[in-house]
Amino acid sequence: MSLAQNEFVSRAEAVRARLEGAVLQALSHHGEPSVSDLADVFRKDAQRSPSQVAEALCPGPLSPIGFAALVMRELLAPEDAVLEGTISEARVITGNARAAGLLRVTAPLVVLGDLEVAGVLEDCGPDSTVVVVGRCTAWGLQTSGNFLVLGDLVVRDAIQGIYNDDSLVVAGDLTTRFLDENDHDVTCYGETHTEQHLENGRPGEEAASLASTFLRPELWNLDLGEIHHNALFKRIHEGEPVFTDTLQPQQVREPDEPTAEELEGLDIAGIAAQASKNARARDVVYAQRKTGEVWLMRPSSLPLHIFDGKQFLGQGTPPELDVKQRASERVTFWRKRGDLFIEIERFGAVVQFHAGLNNGSMRTFRFAFETSDAAAQEVRRLEARYEGDFLRVTTVVPGRGPLEREFAKYGGPKNEYTSAIVDGTTLLTRDDERQDFDDEASALSALEDWIAEKRQAGFDLKILEWKPFGLLGRR
Numbered sequence: 001m002s003l004a005q006n007e008f009v010s011r012a013e014a015v016r017a018r019l020e021g022a023v024l025q026a027l028s029h030h031g032e033p034s035v036s037d038l039a040d041v042f043r044k045d046a047q048r049s050p051s052q053v054a055e056a057l058c059p060g061p062l063s064p065i066g067f068a069a070l071v072m073r074e075l076l077a078p079e080d081a082v083l084e085g086t087i088s089e090a091r092v093i094t095g096n097a098r099a100a101g102l103l104r105v106t107a108p109l110v111v112l113g114d115l116e117v118a119g120v121l122e123d124c125g126p127d128s129t130v131v132v133v134g135r136c137t138a139w140g141l142q143t144s145g146n147f148l149v150l151g152d153l154v155v156r157d158a159i160q161g162i163y164n165d166d167s168l169v170v171a172g173d174l175t176t177r178f179l180d181e182n183d184h185d186v187t188c189y190g191e192t193h194t195e196q197h198l199e200n201g202r203p204g205e206e207a208a209s210l211a212s213t214f215l216r217p218e219l220w221n222l223d224l225g226e227i228h229h230n231a232l233f234k235r236i237h238e239g240e241p242v243f244t245d246t247l248q249p250q251q252v253r254e255p256d257e258p259t260a261e262e263l264e265g266l267d268i269a270g271i272a273a274q275a276s277k278n279a280r281a282r283d284v285v286y287a288q289r290k291t292g293e294v295w296l297m298r299p300s301s302l303p304l305h306i307f308d309g310k311q312f313l314g315q316g317t318p319p320e321l322d323v324k325q326r327a328s329e330r331v332t333f334w335r336k337r338g339d340l341f342i343e344i345e346r347f348g349a350v351v352q353f354h355a356g357l358n359n360g361s362m363r364t365f366r367f368a369f370e371t372s373d374a375a376a377q378e379v380r381r382l383e384a385r386y387e388g389d390f391l392r393v394t395t396v397v398p399g400r401g402p403l404e405r406e407f408a409k410y411g412g413p414k415n416e417y418t419s420a421i422v423d424g425t426t427l428l429t430r431d432d433e434r435q436d437f438d439d440e441a442s443a444l445s446a447l448e449d450w451i452a453e454k455r456q457a458g459f460d461l462k463i464l465e466w467k468p469f470g471l472l473g474r475r
Contacts, residue, residue, distance in 0.1 A: 001094075002049050003075060005042035012038050012071045019070075022189040023150050026171035027070075029187060030061030030146075037064040038071065050076065050092035050110070058090070058108040058129040062148045062169055065110065069131045070150070073112040080113070087128075096134070102237055103138075105130055105145075114151070120237045123147060125166045135172075140236040142229070143168050143184070152190070157236050157243075160229050161186050161200070177243070178214070180207070180227065205253055212251035214243055221399050222253040223337065256338035258287040265289060272296055275305040275312060285357075286340055291385060295340070297361065304355060304363040313353070319368035321350055326452040328372070331383060333390035334397045334466065341464050342390060344382055349375045353382070359465040394444065395422040397466035407454045408462035418454060421468065422447055 012035045019033065027033045041056045042048060048056070050072055057065040069092075078095035086104040096113035105123040114134035115121075121138040123130050125145025135151040144162035152172035159176045161168060161184020173190040181200040196214050198207050204225035211220040211227050219228050219235075219242060235242045266287055271294050272279040279296050286295035292309030296302065306313045325347055333342040339358035344351065349369045356362025369375040383392075396402055406419040420429040422443045427435045429450065437443045 001076065002047045003053060003072070005039070005046045005048075007075065008042065008071060009035060009039050011074055012067070015070050015074065016067070022171040023070075025189045026148065026150060026169050026187075027063050027066045029063070029167060029169045031063045033063050033067035038068055041068075050094070051090040051108075054092055054108040054110050054129075055090045059126045059146070060129075062129070062131070062146050062167065065108070065129055066131050066148045066150065069110050069112060069133050072110070073133055076112065078113060111136075120233050122233075125163065140233050141176075142233055153188075158232060159186075160184075160233070180229075182207075209250055209252055213247050213249070216242060216244060222251055223399055225253070254337045256285075258284055262287045262289055266292060266294060268294065271307050275307070276302065278302055279305065285338070286335070286389075288385075288389065293385075295355070297357065299357065299360055304361060306355060306363075306365070313365045314363070318366035319350055321347060321352065321366060323455040324452075326448050329376070329379065330448070331379060332393050332403070332464070333386050334393050334400075334403075335390050339466075340390075342382075342386060343461070343464060344379055346372075346375050346379050348372050351375050351378050351382075354461055354464075356463065359463060359467070362461070362463055364461070395424075395440065400466040402466070402468060404465050404468040405451070406462045406465070407451075407459035409457070409459045411458055416459070417462070418459065419468070420447060420450055 016033055016035055019027065041053050053068055053072070054065065057068055072092065076094040080095040081093045081097045083097050083099040083103055086106060087109050088106050090108040092110045092112070094112050097111045097115045099117045099119065101119040103117045103119065103121050105128045107127060108129045110131045112133050115132045115136045117138035119138070120140040120142065122142045123145045128145040130145065130147045132149045132151065135154070136149045137154045139156045141155045141159045142162060144166065146166040147168045150171045153170045153174045155176040157176070158178040159180065161181045164183045164185065167185040167187065170188040170190065173193065174188040175193040177194065178196045179186070179194045180198045183201060186200065198210060205222070207227055208220045208222050208225050212222070215227070219232050220226065221228065232242055266289060268281040268284055272281050272283065275296050279302060283296045283298045283302055284294060285297045287293065294307045296305040327345045327347055329346045331344040335341065341356060341358065343354040349372050351367045351369070353365040354362055367378065369378060391398060393403060402421045402423060404419050404421045406417060409416040418430050420427060422440065425437045425440055425443050427433070427443050427446045427450065435446055437446065
């Protein structure tokens with residue numbers, strides 16, 4: 001099956017003269033259809049196969065490949081096809097196409113009839129371009145590439161646009177239960193019928209909040225400001241429910257900064273004045289009315305100051321710490337909202353209190369007690385103090401990601417950094433160490449040995465973060 005230059009160009013001129021209405025608008029979304037663009041495909045060869053025509057015009061704007069599809073429909077005999085799995089090479093289906101289950105498109109796919117997918121349809125821009133001359137139906141559609149439907153697009157559950165490089169263009173009507181344009185160009189020249197529609201450019205936090213009214217709770221996260229699209233389409237593929245039975249009250253993320261209720265009765269201006277001449281009342285990042293505790297921090301300029309209700313921590317000379325010993329116990333807390341953390345370490349009769357901001361600044365306070373029992377009681381007191389406002393964590397910050405500890409060594413010819421996480425029952429470090437254990441408790445014990453070893457080598461805790469940014473985050 002081949003296309004001859006003279007016949008193809010002649011038919012293209014006839015088709016171009018008849019184009020009008022929504023089909024012409026859709027084809028013109030990336031520029032007006034041009035016969036010369038199609039003639040250029042045959043510049044080197046007088047005859048080309050349909051797939052060669054598709055390859056020559058893709059990737060690129062939708063106008064030429066969409067125009068070529070209309071011309072091919074008039075020249076080629078219709079032949080239906082069954083599609084499976086992944087389309088990894090350019091294909092032109094001259095009739096209708098059906099897929100029973102997931103259909104992943106990583107190369108140009110042109111369907112001159114209807115496309116029916118009994119499952120999720122996923123394309124992969126920019127390598128993929130999908131053109132459907134007829135009607136396109138699916139259970140779900142994830143599109144990151146150029147996708148053109150000259151008939152109606154009907155998606156049972158959800159459409160997600162990914163990236164802002166390419167477009168989803170529909171000449172007919174677009175119908176789906178949930179349309180999330182995200183930052184993708186989605187244009188319909190017919191009528192759009194949706195129950196839920198998040199438009200292009202919607203902020204992530206706003207999207208998650210709106211999604212809380214109609215998507216099941218495991219599919220959105222207010223703290224991250226995310227809709228879990230991969231989980232959403234996995235459930236669609238597996239035939240599991242993704243929508244709530246009825247609309248739910250909209251959930252709104254609590255503000256990171258202290259609320260008016262939390263600040264009530266606290267002399268923030270007076271506390272700030274005691275902290276530093278640079279401290280201001282608006283630098284408050286945490287406040288606890290019942291104890292009078294206030295944290296003051298201005299990222300990148302003001303170090304963390306903690307007023308415990310009576311005095312500022314760290315006023316005296318900190319006690320010495322024997323870095324040769326392993327910590328007797330460790331307690332880690334993460335703020336329920338915002339990105340503040342606390343890590344408490346006890347070394348016999350000495351307590352170290354680290355407090356700071358995720359992937360940001362941190363300050364360490366150290367306190368000595370007469371006995372190990374007295375130090376352990378102080379750890380229990382601190383646990384009770386922050387319970388409720390903070391979550392106790394071990395290896396993962398719930399809903400956010402793995403907990404990574406980064407250590408730094410500033411002495412020597414150059415600064416050195418290293419970090420570690422516990423992933424299930426495995427200890428991973430930035431020094432390419434990987435140790436597998438029978439259970440998580442054993443992995444956490446190995447983490448303590450690793451920390452002790454680094455401290456003996458001159459490293460100190462630099463930062464805690466829930467979203468690893470270094471080598472560990474890419475493993």
